[in-house]
Amino acid sequence: MIEGLRRKNPQKLDVRTPISFDLLKRLIHSLRSVCNSQYETILFSPAYSLAYFAMLRVSELAINSRTDESGHALKCEDITFDKSNGQTELHVKICSSKTDQKHTSITLIIQSHADSNICPITLLQSYLQVRFSGVNGSNKLYTHFNGLALTKYQFCSLLQKCLGFCELPFHIRSHSFRIGRATDMAKNGVKDDIIKQCGRWSSVAYLRYIRI
Known part of the structure; x- marks a missing residue:
């Protein structure tokens, strides 16, 4: 109850800028110039896209550190593609999260987008085709070319480099994907209960x- 009151009445003003749909496109496009390799571009593109469209926390995308993979980061088996409805859907199983410490789990259903440059399904499928799958690789979904899992520090560090390249405000943070998606949905007239559910x-x- 105390934690709930704290979140409802935060002491500090949240100045994090939302990553809107338009900013998402700019960030993903900037990866081609910011990343050190084509593989890294293919790795971070779906990570950014899914962070926005699925409103994921960075802890659900990346591990805490190279020595600690015990967090909530997605694994390969948490991702499935469903074509039963004529169109491909992405099913993302969140086995645990910051607000689901008991591993109740929930499955998010993500739709495709007409723009393949930002479509979470298209980008993720392209990444999975080249993802390291050797015996010494991490079982986490997002891994580097050497098989090591993506860390929170690496995710946030590259985001700041992309912001610098795009000359965007540096008070954008990893949570800005989540804030931006919620804001865009509200602007587009999506009902509050749907936003809460997503x-x-x-x-x-x-x-x-x-x-807004």
């Missing part, structure tokens, strides 16, 4: 993510 919010805390 963002996995169970309280009015979702209102702090909508910046």
Whole structure:
């Protein structure tokens, strides 16, 4: 109850800028100039796209550190593609998260997007075709060319480099993907209960993510 009150009445002003749909396109496009290799571009593109479209936390995309893979980061087996409805859907199983410490799990259904340059399904399929699958690689979904899992530091560090390349505000953070998606949905007239469901919010805390 105390934690719930703290989140509802934060002491500090949240100045994180949302990553809108248009900013997402710029960030993904900038990866070609910022990344050190084509593989890294193919790796971070779906990570950015899924962070936005699935409203994921960075802890659900990347591990805490190279010596600690015990967090909530997605594994390959958490990702499935469903073509039963005539169109390909991406099913993302969130086995645990910051707000699901008991591993209740939930499956998110992500639709494709007409623009293949930012489509989470197209980008993820392209990445999985080249993903390291050797015996010494991590079982996490996002891994580097050498098989090591993507870390939170690496995710956030490259995001800052992309922001610098695009000359965007540096107070954009990893959570800005989640904030941006919630804001865009609200601007497009999506009902509050749908936004709450997509963002996995169970309280009015979702209102702090909508910046209109």
